[in-house]
Amino acid sequence: MPIGNRCFQARSTLRGLRLSMTGLALTASAWLLLTALTVERTAAMDMPGPADLEQALSAPPQTIEVVEPHLSTADSDTVVAYRGWPAVKVLDHLLGSDWNKPGVDVEFRALDGYVSRIPAERFSEYPAYLVFESPGRSGFTVNNPRQNEKDVPLGPYYLVWDNVRHPGLLADGATNWPYQVSEVLVSDTGWRALLPGDMAGRYDEDAGLARKYCLTCHRINGYGGDKFPIDLAHRVKDMTATEFERWVLTPNAVKPGATMPPLAHRIPEPKREVMAKRLYAYLRAFPAQKQ
Numbered sequence: 001m002p003i004g005n006r007c008f009q010a011r012s013t014l015r016g017l018r019l020s021m022t023g024l025a026l027t028a029s030a031w032l033l034l035t036a037l038t039v040e041r042t043a044a045m046d047m048p049g050p051a052d053l054e055q056a057l058s059a060p061p062q063t064i065e066v067v068e069p070h071l072s073t074a075d076s077d078t079v080v081a082y083r084g085w086p087a088v089k090v091l092d093h094l095l096g097s098d099w100n101k102p103g104v105d106v107e108f109r110a111l112d113g114y115v116s117r118i119p120a121e122r123f124s125e126y127p128a129y130l131v132f133e134s135p136g137r138s139g140f141t142v143n144n145p146r147q148n149e150k151d152v153p154l155g156p157y158y159l160v161w162d163n164v165r166h167p168g169l170l171a172d173g174a175t176n177w178p179y180q181v182s183e184v185l186v187s188d189t190g191w192r193a194l195l196p197g198d199m200a201g202r203y204d205e206d207a208g209l210a211r212k213y214c215l216t217c218h219r220i221n222g223y224g225g226d227k228f229p230i231d232l233a234h235r236v237k238d239m240t241a242t243e244f245e246r247w248v249l250t251p252n253a254v255k256p257g258a259t260m261p262p263l264a265h266r267i268p269e270p271k272r273e274v275m276a277k278r279l280y281a282y283l284r285a286f287p288a289q290k291q
């Protein structure tokens with residue numbers, strides 16, 4: 001097992017400990033929430049190596065061509081071939097055949113702390129593949145110009161979507177394309193943490209935006225990824241709307257070399273601005289949390 005993976009497991013264990021210690025000191029309702037957060041998840045499954053997977057699935061890897069979202073812009077698409085297996089087959093094998101239920105997320109955990117939670121239903125709507133190599137190219141890496149990163153390793157696995165046959169997926173850019181995937185699990189805990197108190201019903205869509213575009217790298221109320229693990233609701237308390245929008249829409253202009261990607265860069269500008277405003281309103285409305 002690669003070293004990074006081991007570090008990641010140690011980190012999750014630490015976080016679990018921290019959760020249960022704070023739980024002791026919290027009120028009964030908050031404690032119930034935390035319990036719900038910790039128990040309603042299945043165990044994380046390590047992604048097996050390609051040779052083991054090929055044997056378990058009794059199927060050779062297939063080649064799939066996709067518009068590589070990290071290398072493409074609204075004006076020019078770069079098509080790249082990858083080899084791997086349909087994600088549904090891999091998930092059936094690792095998670096058992098009943099993982100695909102409404103309201104459930106599939107969580108893809110990456111070696112770099114990135115956590116991608118994708119609604120299970122999406123895998124019935126669009127074909128996805130877990131790939132492990134790129135035939136005809138020298139390495140299994142990609143440049144990520146919008147995050148100012150070069151030759152980023154994609155392995156052990158990279159989740160790609162068939163956006164050639166489903167061009168509607170192009171608008172999402174690299175959202176839902178986690179790379180360095182080393183573990184998968186099923187979790188149905190998201191919405192409770194993102195819509196506490198009376199936020200449910202009023203901010204559902206905004207929480208959905210945060211979940212899709214921000215919480216792969218950041219957190220809100222304990223939910224999210226560890227790539228840059230700040231709590232966004234906490235962080236925006238001292239940001240003005242203008243500062244926030246500028247940062248989210250053009251991080252590179254605020255901080256040259258920033259490794260945060262601009263929000264949904266393939267979506268038309270006026271719509272992106274509305275999204276940034278809604279995210280700000282939602283984060284500001286978030287009740288203060290015990291840190």
Ligand code: HEC
Nearest residue numbers: 213214216217218227228232235248258259260261263279
């Ligand atoms: C792919 C990972 C990633 C995603 C997705 C992401 N960020 Fe970030 N974010 C970062 C990193 C890395 C930094 C640290 C700054 C940098 O780029 O060097 C950061 C920094 C920030 C900061 C702090 C800026 C500061 O000066 O302290 C805020 C606020 C923020 N992000 C908000 C968001 C919001 C809101 C979203 C969703 C629209 C989002 N981020 C999506 C990676 C990400």
